[in-house]
Amino acid sequence: MTTTSSRRRTAILVSGRGSNMTALLAAAADPAFPARIDVVIANVPGAPALEKATAAGIEALAVDHRGPGGRKAFEERLDAELRARDIELICLAGFMRILTPWFVDRWKDRLINIHPALLPAFKGLDTHARALAEGCRIHGATVHFVRSEMDTGPVIAQGAVAVRQDDTPETLGARVLAVEHAIYPQALRLVASGAYEINDMRVCASEGESTTPAALIVPGG
Ligand code: GAR
Numbered sequence: 001m002t003t004t005s006s007r008r009r010t011a012i013l014v015s016g017r018g019s020n021m022t023a024l025l026a027a028a029a030d031p032a033f034p035a036r037i038d039v040v041i042a043n044v045p046g047a048p049a050l051e052k053a054t055a056a057g058i059e060a061l062a063v064d065h066r067g068p069g070g071r072k073a074f075e076e077r078l079d080a081e082l083r084a085r086d087i088e089l090i091c092l093a094g095f096m097r098i099l100t101p102w103f104v105d106r107w108k109d110r111l112i113n114i115h116p117a118l119l120p121a122f123k124g125l126d127t128h129a130r131a132l133a134e135g136c137r138i139h140g141a142t143v144h145f146v147r148s149e150m151d152t153g154p155v156i157a158q159g160a161v162a163v164r165q166d167d168t169p170e171t172l173g174a175r176v177l178a179v180e181h182a183i184y185p186q187a188l189r190l191v192a193s194g195a196y197e198i199n200d201m202r203v204c205a206s207e208g209e210s211t212t213p214a215a216l217i218v219p220g221g
Pocket of ligand 1: 017019021093094096115177
């Protein structure tokens with residue numbers, strides 16, 4: 001059995017409702033999961049995710065990005081909270097602040113993000129409306145290591161759904177969100193297990209390992 005101490009100490013950073021956070025907490029509730037969630041931090045005081053984390057018995061706090069000193073000071077406060085808890089991995093889960101190269105480099109290869117599109121398509125916001133406007137037949141979500149260029153970095157997992165004729169951004173987004181909840185725990189499992197290598201933009205399972213970077217296609221989704 002995996003002992004508690006061998007599990008990677010993980011923080012989840014959020015800004016809003018925290019449904020991806022909830023999916024990660026559910027996966028990590030299994031003592032055999034290779035990551036344990038030690039803290040949830042929001043950049044927005046009162047973010048609904050904080051209450052959900054507390055209810056799940058996880059330490060939850062806000063580091064307000066509007067505090068004194070601007071962006072650098074915010075990231076230093078965030079970094080200090082993470083280091084005070086010996087955090088090894090960070091999952092961005094609906095964390096809607098762009099992080100500077102200073103923070104991203106400090107946490108290189110230990111900082112992962114989920115984005116609601118099949119990167120490198122549709123970086124940025126309003127991904128579902130843009131996928132519909134472009135006539136995409138397939139859309140989805142990506143979990144990736146964070147690099148300093150926004151929504152860029154080695155892909156750990158992707159999940160895809162078929163776009164339906166009558167889709168709206170809301171209906172499409174709801175199916176993509178279900179995919180997000182499936183692939184984020186898979187991606188964290190791989191990263192926390194350490195059984196992979198990063199070769200430039202490619203994440204490859206270590207030799208002899210059965211766990212592979214995930215690809216999920218929802219049939220008829
Ligand atoms: C998710 O769809 C996530 O992919 C997206 O925000 C939503 C957060 O929902 N993230 C981004 O757009 C980051 N650029 P959640 O709070 O319910 O997990």
